Amino acid sequence: MSRTLAILKRLSFAFVLVLCAPSGYAEPTIDGVVLDSSFKPVGGVDVSLFVAGRKDPVESQKSDAKTGKYSFKIQLNDAFDIVFLHSRYQMASVSRLAEKDNQHISKVIYLKGEPIPSTAADDQLRSAQRLIFLAASLPLPDRGPFLSQFTEFEPWMDPNRLKLTNDVPKAVRALWENEASMLEQRRTDLLKSE
Amino acid sequence: MLQVPGWLKSLYDWTKIVGLFVGAVSFLLAFLFGRDKGLIIASLIAALAIVFFLVILVVKNAFAAVGEAGKAVSDYDKWTLEKRAEVLRGMNKSKTVVIFWTILFAVTTVVATSLLFFPSVYNRLYTKTPEKISFGAIAYFDANQQGLVKDSPMIEAILTSMKDDARASNTDAKIIIGTTHPFEHPAPPFRFRIVIKDDHFQLTTYAFLSRGERQNTAYQSAFPDYTEKNAVILSVPASESGDKVFFIGRLSHAPGKGDFPADPETILGTEIIRGGDSS
Numbered sequence: 297m298s299r300t301l302a303i304l305k306r307l308s309f310a311f312v313l314v315l316c317a318p319s320g321y322a323e324p325t326i327d328g329v330v331l332d333s334s335f336k337p338v339g340g341v342d343v344s345l346f347v348a349g350r351k352d353p354v355e356s357q358k359s360d361a362k363t364g365k366y367s368f369k370i371q372l373n374d375a376f377d378i379v380f381l382h383s384r385y386q387m388a389s390v391s392r393l394a395e396k397d398n399q400h401i402s403k404v405i406y407l408k409g410e411p412i413p414s415t416a417a418d419d420q421l422r423s424a425q426r427l428i429f430l431a432a433s434l435p436l437p438d439r440g441p442f443l444s445q446f447t448e449f450e451p452w453m454d455p456n457r458l459k460l461t462n463d464v465p466k467a468v469r470a471l472w473e474n475e476a477s478m479l480e481q482r483r484t485d486l487l488k489s490e
Numbered sequence: 491m492l493q494v495p496g497w498l499k500s501l502y503d504w505t506k507i508v509g510l511f512v513g514a515v516s517f518l519l520a521f522l523f524g525r526d527k528g529l530i531i532a533s534l535i536a537a538l539a540i541v542f543f544l545v546i547l548v549v550k551n552a553f554a555a556v557g558e559a560g561k562a563v564s565d566y567d568k569w570t571l572e573k574r575a576e577v578l579r580g581m582n583k584s585k586t587v588v589i590f591w592t593i594l595f596a597v598t599t600v601v602a603t604s605l606l607f608f609p610s611v612y613n614r615l616y617t618k619t620p621e622k623i624s625f626g627a628i629a630y631f632d633a634n635q636q637g638l639v640k641d642s643p644m645i646e647a648i649l650t651s652m653k654d655d656a657r658a659s660n661t662d663a664k665i666i667i668g669t670t671h672p673f674e675h676p677a678p679p680f681r682f683r684i685v686i687k688d689d690h691f692q693l694t695t696y697a698f699l700s701r702g703e704r705q706n707t708a709y710q711s712a713f714p715d716y717t718e719k720n721a722v723i724l725s726v727p728a729s730e731s732g733d734k735v736f737f738i739g740r741l742s743h744a745p746g747k748g749d750f751p752a753d754p755e756t757i758l759g760t761e762i763i764r765g766g767d768s769s
Contacts, residue, residue, distance in 0.1 A: 340659030342651075358658030383655045383694050383740070384716050409715020409723060444647060450713055457725070 326393075327367035328401040330359040330380060333412075337364025338405060342381040347374045348430055351438040377426065379446075380405055386412070387446055389423040411459040414468065417451075421475060424449055428482050440487055449483065452476040497547055504543050512536040534602045541598045548591045552584040616731075617676040623762055626734065628668030628755045644709075645738060648696045652740040655694070663742035666754045669700070670735045677729045681763040684739075686720045688757040690747045697724045697737035709736070723763065 330341045339361035344353035345368065354376065359366045372395035380388045385405045393399050406412045412420075427446055431439045443449075451458055455472045512532050520528030555577070562569050562577045569577075604611075631649070649665060656663035686693050694716075698709040712735055715723035726735060741754060751757050 340655050340657075342654065342658075358654070361658060361660040381651075383652055383696070407716045408713065409717050444644065450711055453711075 323369050323371050324396065324398045325367065325369050326378070326399045326401070327365065328399075328403065330364045330366065331402060331404050332385075333404060333406055333410060335404070337362070338382065338385065339364055340382060341366075341385070341405065342379075344379045344381070345370070345372070346377045346379055346430060347372065348433045351434055351442050353379070377430070378403075379423075381446070384408060386410075386420065386451065387423065388420070389426060391423070391426050409459070411461045413461050414464045417458055417460060417472075418468075421452060421472060421479070424452055424479055425475075428479065428486060431483075431486055436487075436489070443483065443487075449479065452479055500547065501540075501543070504540070508536055508539050508543075511539065531606070534605060538598065538602055541595055545591050545595050548584075548587050552588050555580045555584040613676050617678055619680040619764070620673060620675075620677055620762060623670050623682050623735075623760050625755055625758070625760065626669045626671040628666060628758070630750075630754060631665040631667045631738075648738050652694065652696075652738070656740055656742050659742075660745065661692075661742040662745050662747075662750075663740050664750050664754075666739045666741055668737055668739075670760070672732045672734045673729055675731050677726070679726060679728050681715075681723055681725050683718070683761050683763055684722045684724065685759040685761060686722075686757060687759060688748075688751075689720060690743045691757060692742050693722050693739050693758070694742070695722055695724070695737045695739040697735055699727055699729055699733055700736040701730065701733045712737075 326345065330338045330343065332338050337359075339359055341359040341364070342356060343359055343366045344356035347354050354372065355368055355370055357366055357368070375392045375395055377392065378390045378401055380403055382405065384407060386408055388403050388405045390401055390403065393401070404416075406416065427443065427449075431443050434442055452472075453476070455469065455476045458472075512535065515535055516528050516532035518528075519531050522528070558577050559581050562574050652665060653663070684693060684695070695714055697712040697714060699712055701708045701710075710727050712724045712726045715725070717723075722739075724735065724737075741750065741757075
């Protein structure tokens with residue numbers, strides 16, 4: 297009898313553990329460090345989580361003034377983007393992260409005017425395109441205020457003025473110019489009509 | 491009874507037609523080029539049309555005088571000496587008037603055409619990078635300028651972002667707001683440096699090329715570059731005479747690193763960057 301009770305106790309404990317497990321899984325941690333190009337931490341960076349269809353970030357916080365670290369513990373219902381904003385730095389973003397898993401995202405951001413690698417430049421262009429998509433997911437009156445938060449489009453108004461740390465083939469320049477002109481056109485169209 | 495000269499009556503009639511014509515042309519040009527340019531071009535066309543009409547009138551009179559002269563020559567015997575002298579005077583008068591109006595028409599045409607090309611010629615002749623640039627007004631942002639924030643959500647968003655960044659970066663900060671003096675001539679895209687003369691301070695700015703006044707002001711971003719220590723480089727897009735750079739900045743320093751000057755201009759200076767030099 298006592299042996300049966302002991303087994304029942306163990307089973308109940310295991311059952312409780314199983315019950316508890318999903319709630320721990322449901323609130324993943326999203327954390328990381330914001331760094332500058334010399335890999336020093338950058339404090340005061342606005343780190344925001346965006347989900348398509350919402351004008352405002354789901355959650356946002358500033359990176360730590362000394363360590364550059366940020367950390368969220370949050371339950372999200374959809375894939376999300378992380379956007380890094382600071383008045384002295386070029387905007388950066390990471391798109392479509394899985395909402396059901398922990399994420400450790402450390403991001404290098406560049407001072408405005410600082411030469412960047414071509415891969416980072418291309419990444420910025422994709423981020424700008426992503427913002428256009430996120431804006432398009434919103435009702436017309438919300439698009440302008442949403443886009444006005446970001447300076448992501450500035451470098452792409454004239455791709456020839458991009459300062460790069462490496463040479464890029466003419467084909468890449470041509471591609472960027474083409475996509476940048478479409479970006480501007482889409483942004484204009486987006487603010488005009490549904 | 492007052493006798494209205496025929497030419498004046500014709501001019502009056504023609505003015506009505508020209509008025510209609512100018513209205514239609516103005517509407518079309520305003521649609522194509524904008525209201526101001528449309529009105530200027532339509533006015534020039536109207537002036538040309540009136541002068542053209544007067545020239546036709548003069549030429550018509552000259553033809554009449556020549557016709558009279560022709561009759562005088564063909565019927566020489568029937569015309570008295572006085573009558574022939576009168577016809578001759580008429581011809582000479584017509585000759586003088588035709589020369590006068592032809593010259594006036596030519597001058598008007600040249601002036602009107604020049605006016606059309608004036609902006610591009612002016613820009614071509616006078617567009618150059620400014621020799622110097624200086625602050626027209628610069629001050630700490632205070633409660634008296636709240637109206638500015640109310641009028642412009644863009645400025646409010648910038649102010650909020652700057653204050654938040656300063657708070658999160660654990661620095662003491664004050665917001666400054668200012669403009670440069672208006673540019674004296676058109677300028678191609680150029681860069682200038684806002685120098686921070688005191689090492690303790692850091693400047694972060696959002697700057698814009700501003701054109702027009704009050705509600706009609708248009709803003710164009712002047713991108714900042716923070717790669718230099720103790721300076722912010724601003725890239726100003728192509729500008730017109732009278733444009734100026736408007737900026738909102740955050741002057742900050744680490745806590746306990748001294749007081750803010752009473753006038754921010756005492757620790758800030760400007761210098762134009764020539765050519766590709768960014769050092």
